[in-house]
Amino acid sequence: MEVNNTNLANQIQDPTKSPSGLKILWKEIVRDKLALVSLILLTLITVFVYGIAFVLDQDEIVRVDLFAIHEPPSEEFILGTDYGGRDIFGQLIIGTRNSLSIGFLVTAISGIFGIAFGLIAGYFGGYTDNAMMRVLDFFQVLPFTMLVIVFVSIVPNYTILAFSIIMAAFNWMGIARLIRSKALQEKELDYVQASKTLGTSHTKIIFREVMPNISSLIIVTMTLNLAANIGIESGLSFLGFGFPESTPSLGTLLSYATNPQTLEYRWWIWVPAAILILVMMLMVRNVGEALRRATDARQRRG
Amino acid sequence: MAILKVNDLKVYFPIKAGIFNRTVDHVKAVDGVSFSIEQGKTYGLVGESGSGKTTTGRAVIGLESIYSGKVMFNGKDITNFGRKNSALRKDVQMIFQDPYSSLNPRKRILDIIAEPLRNFENLSMQEEKKRVQSLLEIVGLSPESILKYPHEFSGGQRQRIGIARAIAVRPKLIIADEPVSALDVSVQAQVLNFMQDIQKELNLTYLFISHDLGIVKHMCDDIAIMYKGRYVEQGTTADIFNNPQHIYTKRLVSAIPDINPRNREKQYHFRQEVQREYANSYNDYFDSEGLAYGLQPISDTHLVALPERG
């Protein structure tokens, strides 16, 4: 009996015994070579970009230098300069950092709101769900790009946070819809009913009982959203409605290519930024897709 | 005094249709059910699936909203009491049918069993842990299990965890919704006997919902048979098994398998006879919609759904 007990205790010490969704997802990523490489590369880019941007002097980079306009790549300027004589490489680093930051921020804001919205609609169901879904339908049919641009152009105190909130305000519907349909299924399960009979409040049941059970879906969706949001941000910056020009984004560099001269003859200004956006979005997507396959498979198994 | 008294309980689910989704009709899941349970007794609710027995149980504890009727607990009205009166809620707990879905897979056993304690009692971490460990001991599981997750247990063990959770705040009434039907037959008796043990120990009252007459006979003091949302027959266990009056009850009782092979022939003929009677006298026992009539007393304890003799 005693032997048995120590045995049990040992098992309890072993953390891998717990069915944590995070750990399972992590295992799946390690198994999927493409996703693993993507994740490593992504981490490297992130660390590199944030590290260098920390050392770089942003004012130095965005200062106009009329003696070095449109320099092709050279030893002094690794990737040349733009029409204001500003170093492209430095802008690329800072732009990547800014794009990543805003991607994370928008994903977080829209994610938190969308998850809460979806959980509440799905958990309560009935009239609540119906009313909330009509609101969601309305937001979903709005012309997203245009409304964001209009808002961006009329907001007086325009900051990174304001920009993120505007983007998130028109971008939470996808995840909300997904979470809602999952919550609708989940709330029928007995453990939710049990919590009700045990006197647990609705808020606690929603966020402490149901939410942990759909955490893998949340992680997968948030990852895929991150890729999309990086793309959307750079698109808006490309049109000139992301950051102001003094805060470079990857989209800002691409927007120089709307000048036919730049597009045709000065590839060093826009091609690296284009490649970087593509690579980052693909990598994030690889990770997200691997996670999605993992959760799908788990659902199929039981 | 009766601990639970249910009076003319009706649970209707709306059928919606039309452009504005108006309610056009109702599904009468429970249609006028009345009963009362004495402290310390076990009251069995029997019926086929869809008969409304589970809905009755869920309505009593507040998981379904009640269309009309009254539920009295210890003399207090708890009809649709929802989440308002936590003192009453604490006294009524539930054991669920499926031990696999009734325990949150993402929570440790400690957190699962402590959930009602956290809602109703202010315990320190240490006290709470002790309580959970002693509860685990009561249900026959190792107190070291508190840090494990539900998937590390067998179905029978999980149901014991569910029971430990239900008795954690020392309730007076437990609604057991088919507590063993998802378990292997070998484990069923174990869990049932254990339920009887803690009933004596804690002076519990059970509302025992089941489709299995054999189990009900073993567990219950009083039994009600439900069919299509209505009572067909109600009485003591002896009334129902020795003197079934309604044709539907007779059919159910005759269908209980007998393990003695020498009675096989006898059983067979008995079943044939009941089946014939069922076919012949169906219209005497059910109204034009195929529903049971109102209950008529035939003794102090025994009620049967028969048309009023005029």
Place this chain on the structure above:
Amino acid sequence: MWKFIVRRILITIPQIILLSVLLFLLAQAMPGDALSGLVDPNVSLEQKNALREKLGLNAPWYEKYGEWASGLVQGDLGQSFRFKMPVSDLIEQRMINTFWLSLATLIITYIIAIPLGILSGRYNDTILDSSITGYTYIGFATPLFIFGLVMLWVFGYQLQWFPTSGSVTPGLEPGSFEYVLSKAQHLLLPAISMALIQTVSTVQYLRSEIVDTKQREFIITARAKGASESRVYNKHILRNSLLPIAAFFGYEITFLIGGTVFVEMIFGFPGMGQLFIESILLRDYSVVNAVVLIFGIAAILGALLSDIILSLVDPRIRIK
């Protein structure tokens, strides 16, 4: 079923009203009002205020909304203060251009999507399928504006197969054959660029739909009865998979709208998207408002249309 349609239409009306209220409130928040477009900037403040009072610009917002909305219903979209002309006149030609661009994009999208989706679904898990899946995978991760830039660079500047901006070569007689040809030529590159990106979701949907249908009982029955492979595909699988796809075009409108803004900017195509960006930059807000309103209504009606068609095609949807 008509109940579903009526209910669906009833949802559309508040959507359109809500959209117009939202846009109206946005317009109120925008710097400047209708007056700034009408009068000389040198007029004194008092005179302006008097004029404002006279024009009803100081009325509460709901009164102004009522007036604005009744103007909208009569087709009055307001005045462009930049171009000093009614917005509706300004928009007309742009709208026609964008309409043709969108239509071309939709057609090309389906021309690409249907064969690719069918091939990929029919021969799933072959090399052909994995290369199509690879294309959709990368296409999903590629932002339209980058792809558009690359297309313009390659086919417009390097290979010079297509014109690099405008909607028609200047100086051609409208209505002549050359004119139409030139229009089509200007349309093609932006439309292809947009279609190649937009098509990926349709290809993926069609593929999974076909793979799904292939394993359904009635297909297995058809095979068991000895129907030829091509008959199984043409008669059974495609009919079940293509109809929903066809109905999706209404939803695509929402994506098209986002797409036109980028594509028209990149290819210098004089449509609504370009007008929108130009007007925002010029702070010509009455034009901005009109464009967003028209696009918004188009998206709402598109979704309505798709929902109705889908409900006719797929009875499962009606239950909800």
